[in-house]
Amino acid sequence: MRVLVTGATGYVGRAVVRELRVHGHEPVSSRQRLLEPFGSIDADAVIHLAGLSRVRESFEDPLSYYSVNVGGTLNLLEALQGRPFLLASTAGVYRPSDLPLTEESLREPSSPYAASKAAAEDLVAWAARSGRIGATTLRLFNVAGGGDTDTTRVITRAVAAAAGTVPGMEVYGDGTSVRDFVNVRDVAAAFVVALEDCTVGESAVYNVGATPASVRDVLGAVEEVSGRSVDVTWRPAHPGEVRFQQADVSRLHALGWKPSHSSLTEIVSDQWLASAPAPGRGPSR
16 A cells, blocks of 8 residues: 555654555655645555654643644545544553553543544544544554654663763652553554554554553663663652553454564663664673
């Protein structure tokens, strides 16, 4: 298929483009701004990755987040009919739970960013129900590895601190909070698997996660892989902090997707090899 990938030059987008090519598809990128009408789309399907994605920033400028994340999705849908549409969403749409989250778990977005993604999810689902498109939403948990440059993310920050490219990192709480991590390469594979199963008139949602780990687990893995200590400043936990988050990915497994690169050690090694200074690259043992 010829697949339009919005955000093709971004962190996840680059991995998705590579994976599409491996599977014989033709990825094409758009230079058009999301907030401009698209007219017509010369592609057999769309993978929509572009948008605003910083949680803290979204509290300061919620209007921009709705404008880009919902308005941009609407502009794409208005130009698309009779073809698959895949939306990148976030695990932030879920209400916190002590149990693994399924795709039927309650949504309760805790930020304008997550709320804008939930609204976009609803938009593509209703468009599919009308018969206009095939809609697949992938709710991404904590994507990591592969040369990520966003040091607001815990693995990226910890690796950068070990490499000496940032002065250190702050950890809020005691470091035992658990998050679900998945390698960006496995995320890309999930998009391709879901694309090949997407049917016009139908709507599906999939969780994309792989490895639950605590912040302390991450710090230990970074120190083991890099052979360097991570300078940590410990802060009091934020009120209402989510203590546990894990994805139930059985629905995606049923499509044939299995994470191949998402052990914690492999994710950290992947990030270290891609971003550490040359003299310090490679595992310590």
